[in-house]
Amino acid sequence: MAGKSGFEERPGLPRGLFLQNNFISPEHEKQLVQIFLNELKWPQQASSRQSLHYGYTFDYKTFGVDPDIPYKEFPNWLKPLIPTTETRPPDQVCLQYYPPGTGIPPHVDAHRAYDQLYALSIGSPILMQFRNGDQRVDIDLMPRGMMKMTGDARLHWTHGIKKRKTDTLTDGTVRPRENRWSITYRWIREGDCECGNITLCDVAQQRLGIEKEKRSAVISSVTPL
Numbered sequence: 001m002a003g004k005s006g007f008e009e010r011p012g013l014p015r016g017l018f019l020q021n022n023f024i025s026p027e028h029e030k031q032l033v034q035i036f037l038n039e040l041k042w043p044q045q046a047s048s049r050q051s052l053h054y055g056y057t058f059d060y061k062t063f064g065v066d067p068d069i070p071y072k073e074f075p076n077w078l079k080p081l082i083p084t085t086e087t088r089p090p091d092q093v094c095l096q097y098y099p100p101g102t103g104i105p106p107h108v109d110a111h112r113a114y115d116q117l118y119a120l121s122i123g124s125p126i127l128m129q130f131r132n133g134d135q136r137v138d139i140d141l142m143p144r145g146m147m148k149m150t151g152d153a154r155l156h157w158t159h160g161i162k163k164r165k166t167d168t169l170t171d172g173t174v175r176p177r178e179n180r181w182s183i184t185y186r187w188i189r190e191g192d193c194e195c196g197n198i199t200l201c202d203v204a205q206q207r208l209g210i211e212k213e214k215r216s217a218v219i220s221s222v223t224p225l
């Protein structure tokens with residue numbers, strides 16, 4: 001059974017970033033990688049980032065649940081990986097595959113749609129960059145670790161992974177990337193986001209009358225269906 005609690009807030013910026021190391025064991029990780037490589041049908045080209053969705057499907061037009069796509073039960077391999085630290089299971093889970101050289105553009109997951117966000121890393125370690133204005137913080141996401149984004153880290157900093165084949169660590173080590181998978185867990189927000197961040201919050205932008213296409217919660221461009 002995956003770890004229940006044990007999240008520790010990472011010191012420094014951004015605030016609100018919690019990490020739990022060893023959410024799963026190395027043996028469990030090996031089994032998952034075998035399933036991802038041999039048993040799942042991936043929709044896109046093997047050289048690009050690929051996504052598979054479970055639970056409710058996100059509708060990129062309404063920023064809500066797509067009423068036309070039925071709820072997809074969590075497969076058996078996913079059930080033991082569901083976090084139990086929230087009051088209910090997540091509404092949407094997305095498995096993504098990052099072949100070496102791929103990444104995800106800097107973005108904030110839409111505020112209107114989702115509340116807290118978790119992400120489990122599997123396979124290669126990778127640097128994720130958080131940004132806020134001209135501040136940049138690289139977080140080394142270790143395999144088998146669960147990350148929980150809350151507060152500032154969730155709402156007011158973007159996060160992204162640069163497209164490249166190596167990561168250069170703070171001590172100068174150049175680390176080649178290998179296959180990485182992540183599982184992101186999202187809970188649909190009850191009520192509106194009231195953070196008021198007009199740069200990053202789609203709710204605040206809508207209230208100001210900014211057209212949908214010009215709002216900056218860019219999940220639609222980073223998680224293609």
Ligand SMILES: O=C(O)CCC(=O)C(=O)O
Binds near residue numbers: 119
């Ligand atoms: O790959 C990850 O760890 C996070 C992916 C992500 O930011 C997203 O799917 O919104």
Ligand SMILES: [Fe+2]
Binds near residue numbers: 159
């Ligand atoms: Fe994200």
